[in-house]
Amino acid sequence: NAGVTQTPKFQVLKTGQSMTLQCAQDMNHEYMSWYRQDPGMGLRLIHYSVGAGITDQGEVPNGYNVSRSTTEDFPLRLLSAAPSQTSVYFCASSPKLLTRARNSPLHFGNGTRLTVT
Amino acid sequence: QQQVKQSPQSLIVQKGGISIINCAYENTAFDYFPWYQQFPGKGPALLIAIRPDVSEKKEGRFTISFNKSAKQFSLHIMDSQPGDSATYFCAAPQTGAGSYQLTFGKGTKLSVIP
Numbered sequence: 545n546a547g548v549t550q551t552p553k554f555q556v557l558k559t560g561q562s563m564t565l566q567c568a569q570d571m572n573h574e575y576m577s578w579y580r581q582d583p584g585m586g587l588r589l590i591h592y593s594v595g596a597g598i599t600d601q602g603e604v605p606n607g608y609n610v611s612r613s614t615t616e617d618f619p620l621r622l623l624s625a626a627p628s629q630t631s632v633y634f635c636a637s638s639p640k641l642l643t644r645a646r647n648s649p650l651h652f653g654n655g656t657r658l659t660v661t
Numbered sequence: 662q663q664q665v666k667q668s669p670q671s672l673i674v675q676k677g678g679i680s681i682i683n684c685a686y687e688n689t690a691f692d693y694f695p696w697y698q699q700f701p702g703k704g705p706a707l708l709i710a711i712r713p714d715v716s717e718k719k720e721g722r723f724t725i726s727f728n729k730s731a732k733q734f735s736l737h738i739m740d741s742q743p744g745d746s747a748t749y750f751c752a753a754p755q756t757g758a759g760s761y762q763l764t765f766g767k768g769t770k771l772s773v774i775p
Contacts, residue, residue, distance in 0.1 A: 652704030
């Protein structure tokens with residue numbers, strides 16, 4: 545079982561370059577999301593999707609775009625990389641939406657470590 | 662944006678000791694408090710969660726305690742082992758745009774020394 549697969553594992557960009565972080569899940573999960581993890585800041589939500597064709601902003605969306613054309617894939621695009629985007633990025637999915645009656649635990653990938661110089 | 666305040670930032674415990682990590686929240690969409698465990702180089706993984714129709718939930722050596730009036734919940738790790746050395750995140754649900762999202766604490770790095 546692959547679970548949540550993120551590629552690449554490591555990436556170095558120069559300021560102003562663009563790139564796409566890939567995320568794929570093979571569990572037919574309805575919900576997918578992107579987080580960034582910075583020292584002392586914990587996990588902060590960037591964007592999320594509640595189903596194919598539906599995306600929304602999280603806490604720190606500026607400088608990032610997402611799309612969800614299929615259930616399996618949820619790529620994160622950096623439009624013009626900045627040093628402030630140096631971080632570890634995690635993609636996560638869950639079978640259903642979190643509700644008052646349903647826990648729906650998050651399944652995380654192993655992350656992409658991005659450095660912007 | 663809802664705050665979830667987690668303490669301590671780091672914790673060193675002797676093998677066999679008790680590790681205690683605390684979280685406090687301002688408001689929550691509903692009472693559901695999960696804890697995630699993250700090992701170096703890996704993504705976080707759900708460790709244990711509580712929906713407080715009870716004030717405590719125990720799974721093996723891991724226990725969540727919840728105090729609704731104080732808006733606090735905590736993770737206790739009994740008989741801590743070196744294999745428990747990881748970063749722990751608490752979380753609480755907040756209202757997003759038509760859906761609920763988890764807000765995470767800033768994490769606690771636990772080191773269990775032999």
